Amino acid sequence: MKWDLDSLFSGGSDSEALQRYVKKTEDDVAHLEQLVQSFTAPKHIDQTKDFFEIVDHMQLVMKELSEFGAFVGCLSAQDVKDHKAGQWQSKRTEMGARFGNTATAFEQKLVQVDDATWQALLKQPEVQELSFVLNEKRDRAKDLLELRQETLMNDLAVDGYHGWGQMYDALVGRMTIEVDGEELSVGQASNKLGSEDRTERKEVFEKLQNAWGSHSDLFSETLNHLSGFRLQMYKHRGWDSVLKEPLEYNRMSEKTLSAMWETINDYKHKYKKYLDKKAEMLGLLKLSFYDVEAPVGASHQKMDYQEGADFIVEQFQRFSPKMASFAEMAFQNQWIEAEDRPGKRPGGFCTSFPDHEETRIFMTYSGTPSNVATLAHELGHAYHQHVMNDMPMLNQGYAMNVAETASTLAEMIVADAAVKHAESDEEKLTLLEDKVQRSVAFFMNIHARFLFETRFYEERKSGVVSAERLNELMVEAQREAYADSLDEYDSTFWASKLHFHITDVPFYNFPYTFGYLFSMGIYARAMESGEAFEDQYISLLRDTGRMSVEDLAKKHLDVDIEEKQFWQDALELCAADLDEFMDLADKL
Ligand SMILES: [Zn+2]
Numbered sequence: 046m047k048w049d050l051d052s053l054f055s056g057g058s059d060s061e062a063l064q065r066y067v068k069k070t071e072d073d074v075a076h077l078e079q080l081v082q083s084f085t086a087p088k089h090i091d092q093t094k095d096f097f098e099i100v101d102h103m104q105l106v107m108k109e110l111s112e113f114g115a116f117v118g119c120l121s122a123q124d125v126k127d128h129k130a131g132q133w134q135s136k137r138t139e140m141g142a143r144f145g146n147t148a149t150a151f152e153q154k155l156v157q158v159d160d161a162t163w164q165a166l167l168k169q170p171e172v173q174e175l176s177f178v179l180n181e182k183r184d185r186a187k188d189l190l191e192l193r194q195e196t197l198m199n200d201l202a203v204d205g206y207h208g209w210g211q212m213y214d215a216l217v218g219r220m221t222i223e224v225d226g227e228e229l230s231v232g233q234a235s236n237k238l239g240s241e242d243r244t245e246r247k248e249v250f251e252k253l254q255n256a257w258g259s260h261s262d263l264f265s266e267t268l269n270h271l272s273g274f275r276l277q278m279y280k281h282r283g284w285d286s287v288l289k290e291p292l293e294y295n296r297m298s299e300k301t302l303s304a305m306w307e308t309i310n311d312y313k314h315k316y317k318k319y320l321d322k323k324a325e326m327l328g329l330l331k332l333s334f335y336d337v338e339a340p341v342g343a344s345h346q347k348m349d350y351q352e353g354a355d356f357i358v359e360q361f362q363r364f365s366p367k368m369a370s371f372a373e374m375a376f377q378n379q380w381i382e383a384e385d386r387p388g389k390r391p392g393g394f395c396t397s398f399p400d401h402e403e404t405r406i407f408m409t410y411s412g413t414p415s416n417v418a419t420l421a422h423e424l425g426h427a428y429h430q431h432v433m434n435d436m437p438m439l440n441q442g443y444a445m446n447v448a449e450t451a452s453t454l455a456e457m458i459v460a461d462a463a464v465k466h467a468e469s470d471e472e473k474l475t476l477l478e479d480k481v482q483r484s485v486a487f488f489m490n491i492h493a494r495f496l497f498e499t500r501f502y503e504e505r506k507s508g509v510v511s512a513e514r515l516n517e518l519m520v521e522a523q524r525e526a527y528a529d530s531l532d533e534y535d536s537t538f539w540a541s542k543l544h545f546h547i548t549d550v551p552f553y554n555f556p557y558t559f560g561y562l563f564s565m566g567i568y569a570r571a572m573e574s575g576e577a578f579e580d581q582y583i584s585l586l587r588d589t590g591r592m593s594v595e596d597l598a599k600k601h602l603d604v605d606i607e608e609k610q611f612w613q614d615a616l617e618l619c620a621a622d623l624d625e626f627m628d629l630a631d632k633l
Contacts, residue, residue: 046350048382048405050119053398058120058129063113067136070109074143077102081147086157090165097171099151100179104438106144108399111438113137115396115405122390122407123382149195152186155179177591178439185293190282198278202548206278209271210548216263217543222252231256231541238335243327250335250535257537264540265512271548272505287502291552295446295559296593300607302555305562306495308612309488312620313528316488319481319623320530322630331532334523338482342475346468347412350383357421360462361455364571365579368455371431372424375406380427383410383420393419395426395452399441402434414463414476418456425455432586443589445550447597449560450567451586457568470633477626484619487558493519493526494554497539515539563594563606565615570602 054063080099087093114137120130158166163183167176189195222234229237237249257264279287292299324332326341348356354376362369375381380403382389393408404427410416429451433441460480467473497519504510504518516536523534539545544553567585571578585601598604604611 046382046384046410047379048119048123048407049379050116050123050405053401053403054116058117058127058133063116063133066109067113067133070106070113071140073102073106073109074140074147077106078143078147081151081154084151084154086154087162087166088159090162090169093166093169096166097169100172100175100439103148103151107438110137110141110144112398112400114141115398118394118396119382119405119407122394124388125390126388149186150192152182153189153192153195155183156186158183174591175437175439178442181296188282188284194281198281202274202278206271206274207548209267209274210546213264213267213543213546216260216267220256220260222249222256224249224252235541239338239340241340243336243339246335246339247333250333253541254535254537257540261512261516261537261540264546265510265515267546268501268515268539269505269509271546272502273509275548275551276502276506287499287551291550291555294550295444295556297446297559298593298595298607301595302559304607304609305555305559305612306492308609308616309492309558311609311613312488312616315620315623316485317528317530319485319627320527322627326630332530333533334531334535335533337485337531340475341478342471346414346472348414348417349412350410353410353412353417353420356417356462357424357459360421360459361424364458365582367579367583368428371428375404375424375427378403380404381406381408381420381423383408385409385411393423395423395430397430399434399438404430414479417463418460418479421459422452422456425452428455429586429589432583433590436587436590440591444556446556446559447563447589447594449557450564450589453561453564454568454571457564470629474626474629474633477622477629480622481619481626483561484623487561488619489527491554491558493523493538494542494544495552495558496522496526498545498552498554501539559594562612562615563598565618566598566602566604566611569614569618 050057054060054066056062077099080095080102084095084099087096113133117130117133117137120127121134124130155163167173167179172179190198217231220231221228222231223229224234224237231253234249234253238246238253240246240249276287279285279289284290286299288299288302292302320332320337323341324330324336327336327339329336354372358369358372358376361372382405389409390407391409393406395404395406397404406420406423406427408416408419408423410420426448429448460476464473464476464480467476500518500522501510501515504514510518516539519539520534520536523531523538527534535541547553567582571582574581581601585597588597588600592600595606598606598611602611606612
């Protein structure tokens, strides 16, 4: 149950091999800086030697920085007290920033290449396969202000923008909530919202509401200032839509986004019925916000680690033998850290070592069905990386909305099998509810975040939005997204949800829903096509880093995701679980 990190760099945070690797990476970063500095935009197709050299070298540095970052990430996760690992982490951040600046400077120089030379250049065999990504970089650079102004904005953003995000973290870190005479952090208190006891849920919910409410003047400051900065930045760049940045980052069109939300709206009535049924099962007239995720039954089924591993491999085998043998290899070679012990970071992740062409998975396994699902989920991420190993680094960069494709699919395969293997109806009901809950989170909770954020940014354009108004906007968005099913909403959710206060990517919401439904659509297709799907699936994954999501779906699934049909097929699959849940609930 413990992972092997020594085969990557032997000796943990004192590793000499790591020291040598970092030294080499530093030299390579410095060399890249020199190359970019002396680079001038080619005026003719014969002057492209420097360009090829930079692209090559850039990919080498990307590989090394990923490798280094992944290793120190693993070190700090396995032991939160490893201070040496923390120092390595700072080193990695500093080197990452140097690389980022160099890459920006290079991209700005690409704008100076005239279009004819640029098109001819992309046809050269050295870079032809990178043409989508290189084009994208040049186009994005075109949308920015000139280098001096962008540099000034980036420098001011450290304190004037990201600083507000850090202020938010600092404020939240200081908050405590007293529950049963104990001083809890907001994270600890929020965990108690999952209690089986409604009185306890209600009490904690109200205490949390009071806590967020009493600080809401401070959180409205942080939110208004960071969004104000963002809007000013957009205004100066001449960007009028707040969706421009997140949509481009996720390589998707606004039409696709609308088709997705519209189709979800068409299915809201079904989820409303589910929430009404759940209220009935809990003996309530209507659910409150804090009842939505409450457990309806208890699952007692446990699987030890070996059983969990065998179950996953067996289920993968039915879907894709290649994915199954990959999982088997990952278990055998100790790529997974799953031991349940103190001192580990909470949560789970999968991280890639592109230089070694390996991955590592981190989680804490205690035998619950949700642990098995998480393990399958992370193996899905690992498999996605595995099929991309031989590709150029620039083509391996996929965005958040497709990053969850392979993982969600792997998780679904195993969750479906768990439902089929349930030993009793009660067990089955609990496992089905797990699946329905995922849909509720993506179609209702995340939808509310999207509606809120869109409306908030619109109002923010004409001035500061007060805490009272933020509460109103939040409740309106939740009421709409939850199809008016609840009798009490979470008005301070805008303050408590970190995602609204993250400064690196805006709209940290719709990509989750996209990823979930996209993988559902693929799953529906996989079940139709049987064995033939395996290779088709691999080629789809390999293209996730080098085309728009519309092209990806067109090429591999032959569908137009700007139309509702694809989303309907995916939602039908989710609705089937919901129908089964409703029938079983009636029966019980
Ligand atoms: Zn994931």
